[in-house]
C-alpha cells in the first residue's frame with residue numbers, strides 16, 4: 001500500500017527533520033549516559049586483572065596479582081569458579097597460604113602445585129604472585145596478536161577465538177559437566193519504550209560456565225522472573241554485570257547484548 005502523507009504529517013516530519021539535524025544524534029557508547037556510571041576503562045592488557053589483598057598486606061607481604069586473560073586461555077571459568085570455588089568477587093574467597101599448600105585454590109592439582117606450574121614452596125615463586133603489580137605479565141599479551149579483535153575490554157573477541165580453536169581451555173578437573181546441551185537464546189525485552197531487547201545466548205555461556213554459576217544465585221531459572229533486572233543493577237555488578245563489568249566484554253559494548261541498538 002502506498003504511504004499517504006497528509007499535510008499535518010508532512011509538517012511534523014519536516015519539523016522532526018530540522019530538530020534531528022540541529023541536535024547531535026545520540027551515540028550509544030561509553031560515557032554518553034549521565035544517568036549511568038561505568039567503571040573506569042582499563043588498558044586491554046590489564047582488563048580482568050585483579051589484586052587479591054584480603055590478608056596479604058596485613059601479613060607483611062605484597063598483594064597477589066591475578067590475570068584473567070592469561071588464565072582463561074588455559075581453563076574455563078567453571079574450573080575455577082565452580083570446581084575450585086573461587087567467588088565472582090575479589091577478596092571474598094577465603095584463600096590462605098596454608099590452603100594453597102594443602103592443594104586447594106591456587107595450589108590445586110594441575111595448577112600451582114610445583115609440577116603443572118610453579119608452586120608455593122620458595123622464592124622466587126612467592127614474588128611471581130605476591131608482587132602487588134596489576135600489570136604483571138602483560139608483555140605476554142603480544143602473543144594474542146592473531147586473535148580476532150573487538151573494541152572494548154581485552155579487545156579480544158573471546159567467542160570467535162574459541163570457535164576458531166585458537167586456544168582450548170580445560171573444561172573440567174574432576175566434576176564432569178553434564179551432557180545437557182541447553183542452547184536456548186532468550187530475548188529479554190527491556191521495560192523502557194523503544195529499547196531493542198537484550199539477548200542472552202545459553203550456548204555461548206555454557207562453553208565457559210556451569211549452570212550452577214548462574215542458577216539459582218544470579219538468575220532464576222524461569223525467564224522474566226528475576227526481579228529488578230535492569231541496566232542500573234547490571235552496572236552495579238548484579239545480574240549480567242557480575243561478569244560483564246570486569247572480565248567478560250564490558251557493559252559499554254551495548255550491541256553485543258542489544259544487537260539492534262542504533263547509532264553506536
Ligand code: HEC
Nearest residue numbers: 071075076077080086088089090091092093242243246247
Ligand atoms: C585460573 C582460575 C580462574 C579462571 C579460569 C577464571 N577466574 Fe575469575 N577469578 C579467579 C580468582 C582467584 C578471583 C578472585 C577471587 C577472590 O579474590 O575472592 C576471580 C575473580 C573473578 C571476578 C571478580 C572480579 C572483581 O573485580 O571483583 C569475576 C567477575 C570473575 N572472576 C569472572 C570470571 C569469568 C567470567 C571467567 C571466565 C571467562 C573467569 N573468571 C575465569 C580465578 C579464575
Ligand code: HEC
Nearest residue numbers: 052053054055056059095096097106112121122125126129
Ligand atoms: C600461585 C600464587 C601464590 C604463590 C606462588 C604464593 N602465594 Fe601466598 N598467597 C596467594 C594468595 C592468592 C593468597 C591470598 C591473598 C589475600 O587474600 O590477600 C596468599 C596468601 C599469603 C599470605 C597471607 C596470610 C596467609 O597465611 O594466608 C602469606 C603470608 C603468603 N601468602 C606468603 C607466601 C609465601 C612466603 C610464598 C612463597 C614461599 C607464597 N605466599 C607463594 C598466592 C600465592
Ligand code: HEC
Nearest residue numbers: 188189190191192195198230231240244251252253254257
Ligand atoms: C551484557 C549485556 C548487556 C549490555 C552490554 C548492555 N545491556 Fe542494556 N540491558 C541488558 C539487559 C539484560 C536488560 C534488561 C532487559 C529486561 O528488562 O529484561 C537491559 C536493559 C536496557 C535498557 C532498558 C532500561 C533498563 O534499565 O532496563 C536500556 C535503555 C539499555 N539496556 C541500554 C543499553 C545501552 C545503551 C548499553 C550500552 C551502553 C547497554 N544497554 C549494554 C543487557 C545488556
Ligand code: HEC
Nearest residue numbers: 182200205206209210211214219220221222223224225226
Ligand atoms: C551466564 C549465566 C547463565 C548460565 C551459565 C546458565 N543460564 Fe540459564 N538463564 C540465564 C538467564 C539470564 C535466564 C533468564 C532469567 C530471567 O529472565 O529471569 C536463564 C533462564 C533459564 C531457563 C528458563 C528459560 C525460559 O525460557 O523460561 C532455563 C530452563 C535455564 N536457564 C536452564 C539452564 C541450564 C540447564 C544451564 C546449564 C546448561 C543454564 N541455564 C546456564 C543465565 C544462565
Ligand code: HEC
Nearest residue numbers: 158159198199200204208213239240242243248249256257
Ligand atoms: C557468570 C558470568 C556471566 C554472566 C552472569 C553473564 N555473562 Fe555473558 N558472557 C560471559 C562470558 C565469559 C562470555 C564469553 C565472551 C567474553 O568473555 O567476552 C559471555 C558472552 C556473552 C555473549 C556472547 C557474545 C558473542 O560474541 O557471541 C552475550 C550476548 C552475552 N554474554 C550476554 C549476556 C547477558 C545479556 C547477560 C545477562 C542476562 C550475561 N551475558 C550474563 C559471562 C557471563
